[in-house]
Every structure is written in structure tokens, then in C-alpha cells.
Amino acid sequence: MKILVCISHVPDTTSKINFVDNDSRFDTNGVQFVINPYDEFVLTRAMWLKEKQGASVTVVNVGDTSSEATLRKALAIGADDAVRIDTVPTDGLAVAKELAALVKQGGYDLVLAGKESIDYNGGMVPGMLATLLGYNFVNACIGLDIEGDTATASREIDGGKEILATSLPLVVAGQKGIVEEKDLRIPNMRGIMMARKKPLNVIASVNDEQATASASFEKPAPKSACKIVDADQLDTLVDLLHQEAKVI
Amino acid sequence: MSVLVVAESSEGTFKKTAFELTSYGKKVAEQLNTDLVALTINVQEPEQLYNYGASKVLSLSNDGLTVFNASIYADIIQQAVSKENASVVLIDSSANGLYLAPVVAAGLNAGYASNVVALPQSVEPFTVQRKAFSNKAFNNTVINSPVKVLGLAKNSFGIVEAPVAGSTEAFSPSIAESGVRSVSVEQSSGTVTIADADIVVSGGRGLKGPENWGMIEELAGVLGAATACSKPVSDLGWRPHSEHVGQTGKPVASNLYIAVGISGAIQHLAGINSSKVKVVINTDPEAPFFKAADYGVVGDAFEVVPQLIEKLQDFKRNNA
Numbered sequence: 001m002k003i004l005v006c007i008s009h010v011p012d013t014t015s016k017i018n019f020v021d022n023d024s025r026f027d028t029n030g031v032q033f034v035i036n037p038y039d040e041f042v043l044t045r046a047m048w049l050k051e052k053q054g055a056s057v058t059v060v061n062v063g064d065t066s067s068e069a070t071l072r073k074a075l076a077i078g079a080d081d082a083v084r085i086d087t088v089p090t091d092g093l094a095v096a097k098e099l100a101a102l103v104k105q106g107g108y109d110l111v112l113a114g115k116e117s118i119d120y121n122g123g124m125v126p127g128m129l130a131t132l133l134g135y136n137f138v139n140a141c142i143g144l145d146i147e148g149d150t151a152t153a154s155r156e157i158d159g160g161k162e163i164l165a166t167s168l169p170l171v172v173a174g175q176k177g178i179v180e181e182k183d184l185r186i187p188n189m190r191g192i193m194m195a196r197k198k199p200l201n202v203i204a205s206v207n208d209e210q211a212t213a214s215a216s217f218e219k220p221a222p223k224s225a226c227k228i229v230d231a232d233q234l235d236t237l238v239d240l241l242h243q244e245a246k247v248i
Numbered sequence: 249m250s251v252l253v254v255a256e257s258s259e260g261t262f263k264k265t266a267f268e269l270t271s272y273g274k275k276v277a278e279q280l281n282t283d284l285v286a287l288t289i290n291v292q293e294p295e296q297l298y299n300y301g302a303s304k305v306l307s308l309s310n311d312g313l314t315v316f317n318a319s320i321y322a323d324i325i326q327q328a329v330s331k332e333n334a335s336v337v338l339i340d341s342s343a344n345g346l347y348l349a350p351v352v353a354a355g356l357n358a359g360y361a362s363n364v365v366a367l368p369q370s371v372e373p374f375t376v377q378r379k380a381f382s383n384k385a386f387n388n389t390v391i392n393s394p395v396k397v398l399g400l401a402k403n404s405f406g407i408v409e410a411p412v413a414g415s416t417e418a419f420s421p422s423i424a425e426s427g428v429r430s431v432s433v434e435q436s437s438g439t440v441t442i443a444d445a446d447i448v449v450s451g452g453r454g455l456k457g458p459e460n461w462g463m464i465e466e467l468a469g470v471l472g473a474a475t476a477c478s479k480p481v482s483d484l485g486w487r488p489h490s491e492h493v494g495q496t497g498k499p500v501a502s503n504l505y506i507a508v509g510i511s512g513a514i515q516h517l518a519g520i521n522s523s524k525v526k527v528v529i530n531t532d533p534e535a536p537f538f539k540a541a542d543y544g545v546v547g548d549a550f551e552v553v554p555q556l557i558e559k560l561q562d563f564k565r566n567n568a
């Protein structure tokens with residue numbers, strides 16, 4: 001099995017979100033970038049497949065040089081090699097086209113990605129990639145078993161879950177559940193040393209069409225102060241919720 | 249040209265969000281000076297959508313389609329797009345909608361904006377506002393492709409009646425094969441899901457243990473709300489994982505979110521930012537949640553919640 005794990009490089013969840021250049025660009029100043037949390041779950045799942053069933057694991061990012069540290073971290077967690085497709089990712093469809101070219105060329109039969117990137121929250125690259133490739137696709141995956149060419153996957157649905165039967169070649173967009181949080185691999189010293197020697201290949205972009213473009217960013221309007229209601233005056237709270245907030 | 253809305257249903261009846269999406273679609277169609285067409289699959293009363301502005305409904309009935317399948321549904325939507333010459337396709341942010349939309353977009357070589365929160369700011373260029381950075385900001389996105397796919401964020405528009413004289417047409421597209429098959433569905437019945445709920449009552453570690461959730465469930469019961477929890481609560485096994493809300497759990501976009509004994513860590517707030525009105529009940533006036541909330545009660549949940557339940561019961565009796 002040849003596994004490709006798609007890694008997006010995103011600001012750490014605690015980052016201050018600010019914009020510069022007339023609110024056209026995210027301010028990366030002082031921001032720590034990490035492997036997208038959803039991608040960490042699928043990367044660990046890929047490691048298990050490699051160890052228990054035998055597979056090669058390549059990690060890929062569509063991005064500029066700034067994401068190489070993130071790819072090195074994925075190598076330290078145990079991926080065999082890394083690919084960076086050299087272009088700034090701005091549109092989900094464009095990213096999916098870059099990835100599709102790599103999957104075709106590399107013959108990957110299982111592509112693991114996260115449910116969404118926590119920066120743009122697009123939730124689009126994996127489904128688009130599967131469609132461009134004609135691969136089967138499971139979204140919001142919370143459990144995955146693979147035997148030979150067949151796969152059983154569960155996905156989260158509103159208020160429950162659905163079990164799906166499918167087969168390779170397959171794209172899976174995963175989240176917590178595909179492995180649990182306690183199982184997440186973190187790089188150890190040996191892994192970090194080994195990662196330095198593993199290949200990180202930079203390849204050129206193949207697509208120059210962008211279906212969408214970011215025009216500007218905005219921050220939500222500042223919120224008015226919290227109204228404190230006395231714990232002995234809960235009638236007031238009920239009144240406020242009914243008359244002022246109109247939510248009950 | 250037209251705007252196509254994919255109106256979601258469950259067991260033959262529309263989901264509430266189908267009316268919201270249709271209401272939204274009507275306004276987009278007005279902005280583009282065109283008509284709104286709705287696509288329904290196995291719905292008994294498709295004409296309900298006339299009331300929200302759909303002047304044409306493509307009604308597909310097929311026993312083979314009772315279970316959702318993303319690639320088959322996407323293929324059907326693409327056929328509807330070409331039949332109706334649609335330039336904008338609107339899809340819900342339900343679990344199925346989020347599965348479907350990128351598949352539809354890639355099939356149409358269309359730009360896709362998910363989590364859209366408002367009507368297009370302009371149609372030339374076609375610019376929409378969507379959530380980004382886990383609700384900490386908005387991004388104004390321009391879609392340049394001839395066909396545009398939009399996913400409307402939950403509870404961001406509301407239901408607006410705009411009755412039109414409509415017509416319903418039987419639709420019989422070709423049905424594709426899929427390499428993905430549904431084996432079984434496990435759904436908790438009877439209780440309101442976090443995704444569908446107008447009100448969510450959520451408990452944190454301040455509640456001390458799973459044995460104390462009775463009052464949370466009771467409060468939710470009075471309000472017709474769904475129950476939720478913070479991450480440590482589900483990690484400790486006090487509540488099921490499906491209730492975990494936040495950055496790494498479920499997003500909540502309810503009208504009212506009541507947080508009991510939750511400190512308001514940034515990762516928790518990231519998941520609830522798009523709830524309209526937030527109430528916090530916490531013993532610690534310094535808890536960060538008070539900065540994010542609209543209404544707060546500084547007090548012990550074990551005293552406040554039972555009293556609040558009583559007051560709400562009184563309120564319901566008086567307003568019945």
C-alpha cells in the first residue's frame with residue numbers, strides 16, 4: 001500500500017489572529033505554525049497501517065518554504081519521505097489539482113487528509129481531490145479498517161454515525177476517532193535526528209488556475225460587555241433571554 | 249441562468265435548514281436577476297418551497313436513493329445544474345452537505361466557498377463572506393469560476409417567507425454507480441442533536457462528575473435543547489465524545505448556548521463563537537468565559553441551575 005498523507009500548515013490554535021496590508025493578509029508575526037490538528041490524527045493512523053500491515057508513507061504539503069519545518073515534523077513522527085509542491089495555496093480546488101497530479105504520478109492508493117484546515121476551515125480539498133482522481137471518498141471519518149483492497153469506514157453524521165463499505169483507491173478525510181487523542185504520535189529525539197536525513201523533495205506546481213481568491217479579512221465586531229445577573233435574581237435572566245435577546 | 253438550491257430532507261420531509269437555504273437562494277437569485285430552482289430527492293410535499301421563493305422545483309423520486317450517497321447525489325446535482333443552466337449552487341452545512349459540496353464543486357470545476365455567513369456582497373465580482381480561523385475572523389472570498397458552489401453556515405440567515413407561484417417538475421436523471429456503500433446508520437433518536445439544536449446546554453469540569461448531569465439534562469429538557477460538554481468532560485468519559493464541543497470537537501451555531509462550569513478556554517470558545525447568545529454560569533468571576541458571554545451568573549451551578557429550571561418552568565407556564 002502506498003499512502004499519501006496531506007498536511008496543511010496552520011497557525012497554532014492559540015494564535016492571535018491579526019491582519020496586515022489593509023486587512024488583505026494574515027499577520028504571521030510571532031505566530032507558531034503546526035501540523036493541522038486533523039492531519040495529526042490521520043498521520044498517526046498511517047503509521048499504524050505502515051507498522052501493522054506494511055505501507056510506505058509519504059507526506060505532502062502544497063506551500064512555500066515556510067512549511068518545510070512542518071513537513072520535517074511529520075517525517076520525525078515517522079513518514080518515509082516528504083514532498084512540497086512549491087506554490088502558495090490560496091484556493092482549495094487549485095490545491096486539489098496539485099495534489100491530484102502527484103497522486104497520479106506516484107501511484108498512491110490511499111490518500112489520508114484532515115476533515116478541514118483550521119485556518120480557512122474550507123473542508124474541501126479531500127473531496128475535490130477524490131473527485132478529480134475518480135477515487136472513492138469518505139468524509140468526516142472516525143474509524144477506518146483496511147484489508148487488502150477493501151475498506152470499512154465510519155463517518156460522523158448529524159446525531160450519530162454511518163458505517164460505509166468501500167475499496168481502494170480511496171481518499172479519506174479524517175478527524176478524532178480515526179485514532180484517539182492519547183494515541184497521537186509526537187516526534188521523539190531519535191525521530192527528529194532521522195528526519196534530517198529523510199528526503200524532502202520540492203516539485204513544481206502544475207496548475208495556474210484559481211477558482212477563488214481571498215479579497216480581504218475582517219474581524220468580528222467587538223462584543224458588548226457581559227451583563228452579570230445576580231444568582232438570586234434568575235427571573236431577570238429569564239426576562240433578558242426572552243425580551244432582550246429573544247432566544248426563548 | 250438560475251440559482252439551484254439543494255433542499256435537504258430526511259424521511260420524506262424537509263429539514264428546517266432547507267427552508268433557510270431556499271430563503272437565502274431567493275435573495276441571491278434576486279441579486280442575479282434570475283430564478284430560483286430547488287432540487288428535492290424523495291420529498292412528499294416539494295411545493296412547500298414555493299413559500300420561500302422557489303419558482304421551480306425539480307422533484308426526484310427514486311426508491312434507490314433513500315440512503316444518502318455523496319458521489320451519486322453529486323452526480324444528480326450536476327445533471328440538475330446543466331439542465332437548469334445554474335450559475336450558483338447552494339448546499340447546506342449538514343454532515344451530508346459538507347460531504348457533498350466539494351464533490352459537486354470539483355465535478356463542475358467550480359470554486360467553492362464553505363461556511364458562508366451572509367448574502368453575496370457583490371455579484372460582479374462574485375464576493376461572499378465566510379468564516380475563517382475557527383470563527384475568529386471572516387474572509388471575503390471572490391469566486392471567479394463560471395459556476396459557483398456555496399455552503400451556507402448554520403443559522404446565519406434565517407427563514408424568510410417570500411411566496412411565489414411555483415411549479416414542480418418530475419426529475420429523472422441517470423443514476424450513477426458508487427464505490428461507497430452504506431452498511432448501517434446509528435443515530436440517537438428522540439434527542440435533539442447539537443447540529444440541529446436552536447439551544448444548547450453545555451457542562452464542564454465544574455460539574456464535578458457524571459452523576460451531576462441530571463440537572464443539565466433537565467435544563468435542556470425544559471428548553472428543548474441539546475446537551476453538550478467541554479473536552480475534558482468527554483475525555484474523562486463523563487459524557488460521550490459526540491457531545492464534545494470546541495476546536496477539536498463539534499462546532500455549535502445555536503441561537504442560545506448556556507455554559508455551566510466551563511472556564512472558557514480559547515479552544516472551547518473557538519467552537520461556539522458562532523452561537524448568537526451565550527450565557528455562562530460559573531463560580532469564578534475571573535473565568536475567561538465572562539469575556540465571551542452576553543449574560544453571566546456568578547454562582548454555584550448546584551444552586552443556580554435548579555433555580556433556573558424552576559424559573560423557566562414558571563416562564564413556560566405563563567407564556568404557554
Ligand SMILES: Cc1cc2nc3c(=O)[nH]c(=O)nc-3n(C[C@H](O)[C@H](O)[C@H](O)COP(=O)(O)OP(=O)(O)OC[C@H]3O[C@@H](n4cnc5c(N)ncnc54)[C@H](O)[C@@H]3O)c2cc1C
Nearest residue numbers: 452453454478479494495496509510511513515516531549
Ligand atoms: C490542542 C487543544 C485542543 C483543545 N480542544 C478543546 C475543545 O475542542 N473543546 C474544549 O472544551 N476544550 C479543548 N481543549 C481544552 C481547553 O484548553 C480546556 O482545558 C478545557 O476547555 C477546559 O474545560 P472545562 O472548562 O470544562 O474545565 P476547567 O478549565 O477545569 O474549568 C472548570 C470551570 O468550572 C468552574 N466551576 C467549578 N465549580 C463550579 C461550580 N460548582 N459551579 C459553577 N462553576 C464551577 C471553575 O471556576 C472553572 O472555570 C483543547 C486544548 C488543547 C491544548
Ligand SMILES: Nc1ncnc2c1ncn2[C@@H]1O[C@H](COP(=O)(O)O)[C@@H](O)[C@H]1O
Nearest residue numbers: 006061062113114116117122123124125
Ligand atoms: N496546502 C495543502 N497542502 C497539503 N494538504 C492540504 C493543503 N490544504 C489542505 N490540505 C489537506 O486537506 C485537508 C482539508 O483542508 P481544507 O480543505 O483546506 O479545509 C487538510 O486537513 C489537509 O489534509
